Amino acid sequence: MNQIGPDGVETLPHPLIDVPAVPASCRSVLVERARYEWRPTDGGDPAALAEQFLAAHGLPVTDLTRPAAHESTGVCGAALYVSAAAGALMAGGPTGAPNPAPALPELAVVVYGHAPRVAEPPLSPTQGRWWLGEWQDSWTPRQHAAAVRAVRAAIGRGDVYQVNVVGHAAARYTGDPGPALARLAGLPGARYGGTLRGDGWMIGCASPETLIEVTDGRVSTRPIKGTRPATAAGRRDLLASAKERAEHIMIVDLERNDLARVARTGSVRVDELFAVRRWCDLWQAESTVSAALADGLGLAALLRAVCPGGSVTGAPKHAALHHVAALEPVGRGAGMGALGWVGPGRIDLGLTIRTAAADADRLHLWAGGGITWDSDPDAEVAEAAAKAAPVRALLAAD
Template identity: 40%
Template sequence: MLFQPLRTDLTPSGALRRLSAFARAHGLPEPAAVCGDWFGSRAVVAPFVPVEPRPFPEVAPVAVPAGRVGGGWFGFLSYDLTDPSGRSAGAPVSAWGWASHVLRWDADGSCWFESIDGDAPAQLSLVEQALAEPSSESWSASPLSRPSGHEQAVKACVLEIEAGELFQANVCSRFTGSFDGSPAALFAEGVRRLAPRRAAYVAGAWGSVVSLSPELFLERHGRRVRSSPIKGTLPRRGPADDGNARRLRRSEKDVAENVMITDLVRNDLGRVCAVGSVVVPDLLAVHPAPGVWHLASTVEGVLPEAVSDADLLAATFPPGSVTGAPKIRALDLIASLETAARGVYTGAVGLVSPAGLELNVAIRTFEIAGGRIALGVGGGITADSDPAAEWQECLDKAAPLEELLASPGER
């Protein structure tokens, strides 16, 4: 086991570009990364990790000092894992890769090499070699095509709500285009430009997931678990407060959306947490995100010792904010209204470590495979949803990502 400072001026984004280029040049697996606000750190990067189709992993008990990560499983759970229609967007429904060593950036920008493997000196030497070689990786992509039918799906959803079938459902569409170049470079540039709170990158022979998500699905450290569902959105024009933050907090529709989903998440966690331990310490907070303002709430609870991470996921996946209430009826309605499988979009991406579990909600997420790229967009529908406004919300959410895709930026 080794924990030592790494002398580098590279940001996590810069390091990821170099690691990816080195991996491609030397036939190594791609790096994986979580960037933003993960494990109390600015970023955790696995230099070379094969992420392959496999079920959600069990984590072997390893004593890791407080504040460290050391290693763990990087990967994702696809929404398609629980799609009642049985469709698939082509990616595995679950893929994970074990990393015995990672680079971890503290909030102050200092970098640490951390390993829970006995071969740490050789690992460190390879990482230092990779970080010393410059990268010129970039990408090119076509404009994303936008399918028709979203407004009609919203109208159909509103009718189901008016008929008493459910209170809310998330309706989504899938934008697609062509892609050439480095998905890792796209992720690195997205992190640099957009600074998403819960960004994650994983890749394998099946393709790549570039998740620039603002939303926390699950965070478990020790026996305490937390979820922060996002529901409620208005456009955000520039860095200054444009008034929409206040309008969002006063919006009856958006507040109702958030409260319903917060209650759903509270019920999901209540299925596995200790009786009386589930609380909502933060309700209806307004947060900035690229191109939009969001309403987010936080739900916390305490897991009994007998409850595993797999048990926690069985009670809570897919995330409530991207399904609806009641969740089972929403899943069925989504399957009937959406014409394309969601893939990893609205699933979860992240890291399962001896230090804990942290997963995002896979929104603002590109999926890349076989020269094609897909971006899922959507929003919560309630009884008073306007179809045209819901479609515009999708476009507002997609706009910063489409701008990123069209301009590769710094190398």
Template identity: 40%
Template sequence: MITITRWEQWEGWAAEGCWTMLPCAVKMKSDSRLPGDWAQAWNTARPYSFVLESGKDGRYTFLGLEPLSVIRGKGTVAQIEDTSTGHIEQVEGRPLDVLHEWLKPFKSPAVPGLPKFSGGGVGYLSYDVARSLERLPVMAEDDLQIDDYIWMRMEELWVFDHELEEVYAIVHCPVGKEQSAMSLAQAFERAKRRASLMLDRWNEIIHEAKHGTIAEKTRVRQMSLAAREVSSAEWDRLLERSASVSFAQDDFEAAVRRVQEYIAAGDVFQVNLSLRRGLPLTVSPEEIYEWLRLLNPSPYMGLLRFPDFQLVSVSPELLVKLEQGKMATRPIAGTRRRGATPEEDEAMAQELLSSEKERAEHIMLVDLLRNDLGRVSKFGSVRASELMVIEYYSHVMHLVSQVEGLLDEGKTPFDVIAAVFPGGTITGAPKVRTMEIIEELEPVARGPYTGAMGWIDYNGNMELNIIIRTLVVKDGVGHIQVGAGIVIDSVPYREYRECHNKARAITMAVGLSQEFAAEGQRQGMKL
């Protein structure tokens, strides 16, 4: 074990008098492979816990099992729970204001050499948080009845570094301005012991994952089963056969035509229209997440676990990142399915790049995001650092750009969220009018879908992805919501098919996880 945080640093930070918490971090070498599953972690976790991972060239995995405080709210009413005592306090206000006040008392210095996130808030914002930012009608049915936001404040965190094959255990310890040198030294030693015990617990998680009920042999079987060739038609049949749907195909295509009428009338340029399917589940969200990690590694993978529901996400899209005053957003607009051969794959990519419809839609949304970031950026700092590049995923490819800016003086992470939320790529342009049309045409409230999830740290940095390619698991049903960007020359049937393509990876993960579990039960019965 290597102690990263030195006593001399703690003394120096305490002398500065501006921090309410001090970090203590230790690290050790760890197996180059993460657990094939997180079962042992979840078995010892509190009802609120999470894992956040980066699947495509990502360096870090973040794991939190015991938040110190949880805030959850709907509308203007929220509850803050101290998880150590069970005490609950009710507060009122706009969601972003409430969250700002909740995190504001906690300040911690940055430790050189630590991963980008080492402690703070982890959670999500539902699409309906936008109602606190804009005046919107309420027409769609709120069938899921899920909180508008839930955030967990973490004082203990594990971080696995894939590049260096190291695991960090990070503890944040509260400190007072008048704390004596002896008291501070004792707090430092306690924090080191806590961090050391966390490394022991990590080793137990790794050991159980390798030698427990889901061992390496099972992992191999899992991979071989997942790697089999499954036709698109077969997964389409699975989707149609096993799913309830919020938007029947005829109704969805009629809604596409209604959007085109609004576009022709000059109300909007583009609207993202979505539909939701509900898949009955016979396996846990944790098992489905493991399959998604295997089948569709994505830039923003994560599992948020709450007592009453879970979010299983393999999102490809960044909403906004803020790091040391530098902001970035990475819009995705334009989709094609993956080809069956390398030649077909290349042909699909060239078709996407040369499509006037896709390019026009993409540029329009890049401009929208430039304007959004401009509201909180230093004058003249907003620019597109990447424009219309292809990114590939397991079942689809996307047209992607990156827009950057420098945070203006006096602005906070919550000002940035208010400026860009919800993401323009999953509403349309102009944003407010498209949200009004979405409310009119979509039969059910979006809930978490097209909201945001991720982290905000104690230093004012954050990284939030858009909640797409995400399964909302509640009461034994997995809800998949997917959308398509509708423009004047959209073909209604093709837009409906695009929604199918975007849902396929999650549908496959659900189908394979349930098939695999059933096979295991059959094998057990034979034994």
């Protein structure tokens, strides 16, 4: 465990905070006040520890239905990062293979306060020119396809209805990874574009997907399932695909069930179903599920209900997590977790798809897709590559 108290250095320039979902009006005046990082060797329940740390620093997270207002002085809010492994632990499932970037924590909570407005500092000097080496995949296309076939066999046995299968790749780098990871926020459709960094690690996110949003006591999730090239023909094909629609509706039903665990009875509803939206060069199908939170519900209970996200696990969630742990040779690390903002009266966490992370000398990237009975192994391998391609290209740019 790593906990850092207030820095107290008000006179130094403060870096621009670009955590996904940070209030736009506060980005240039935020300063880090305290930090908590958790790894499995620390023990304890990461959901409860996150809630306790935030509450101890003045954020109202023990009852998310209680009205709270953002203040222009004092604590503004906090960045919250939950890895896929921490989410699996919160759900009572297996955490899977080890994190390929062990410098990354599995949970990070960073509390920010307001500081006097200052000019943005210059970018940190690079350690030589930025260079990114060749990506090395943790499994071959043939191994990826074999995992797809294994999931189809499990579906045939009745073990699961759907499992999300994710691959990992890593590339050596030299220089400062900060500017490269920050560029991801500029990808079209990156609703949760931004970064979070710590000692020896950094995460860059270009996610379009909402894991959980809480405003005025109402909770929403926006699962994304179904992908096609962003062409007119691709859009028509996505809308007409029985396979993609069935896969999507399975996850919508799973998310309805997840929200029902923390909602007022009878309040869960599907606000939008199978809306086609664009991310970079892909069409994707998105739905919105919402509910009124149960009275007295705290952040820890909410995280246990929704983590890890159903669109990156499968259905039923617990059974899918066991197949993920058995099939994926490398841990999901910063991918397929959650990253966003917790503030007074507002929580907004994106699902960390289209997400990369840096450790001391390598960049890491994860991509995959949901597997159903109708999945074609070669098509699933190609879809994962299509999702990773825009991120890889932007990270390689000078």
